[in-house]
Amino acid sequence: MSTDLQTQINLLYKRVGALEDKVSSLQSSPSPPPPGGSKAIWELTKKKEIREEMADELLKHRGEAAGGVFHWDNEDKRQQYIKLKAEIKALNAQLAAL
Secondary structure: OOHHHHHHHHHHHHHHHHHHHHHHHHHHOOOOOOOOOOHHHHHHHHHHHHHHHHHHHHHHHEEEOHHHOEEEOOHHHHHHHHHHHHHHHHHHHHHHHO
């Protein structure tokens, strides 16, 4: 394996690790809701934001071909993306109901 490729792989592992650390820190110690605001709305919004960030990271595994056809380099990442988008949709529905 070439040195450049190994360097790129190491950088990707660091980026994934940093993202995982960020998600775990947001889940373990969220900042308090704004004063006078609804805690339920705040919590749902934070959950939605976290899932949107994770979905954006997964989009790096997707490429677009001519005609708008998408190709994924990893089927597991595609399934994770679909699951996250479904969760985001459900959170949006919950927020709309409040």
